[in-house]
Amino acid sequence: MTILAGLATITGVFLGLGSLPQAIKIFQTKRATDIAPLTYVIMVFGSSIWILYGLELHNLPLVIPNVLGDILGTIILVGWFFYGRPRKKHLK
Numbered sequence: 001m002t003i004l005a006g007l008a009t010i011t012g013v014f015l016g017l018g019s020l021p022q023a024i025k026i027f028q029t030k031r032a033t034d035i036a037p038l039t040y041v042i043m044v045f046g047s048s049i050w051i052l053y054g055l056e057l058h059n060l061p062l063v064i065p066n067v068l069g070d071i072l073g074t075i076i077l078v079g080w081f082f083y084g085r086p087r088k089k090h091l092k
Contacts, residue, residue: 012065032084
């Protein structure tokens with residue numbers, strides 16, 4: 001691995017972990033009403049394509065950060081599913 005590939009991998013890991021504070025906040029506060037889930041759907045879709053491309057090229061600097069992004073994006077979407085959707089009011 002070249003120095004540039006190593007730096008790209010490290011930078012990508014930090015970018016992949018960029019959603020970690022949001023995921024932590026959702027599960028600590030049990031609130032996700034203020035996030036836009038479409039943002040994370042798009043992010044997960046895009047990073048999934050990059051993972052496939054990186055696997056095709058056998059390129060870990062592409063795969064590793066995008067796997068992290070996929071995992072965190074999915075965790076945030078799960079958090080939104082449990083804590084962000086409007087609650088239905090039961091009629092009595």
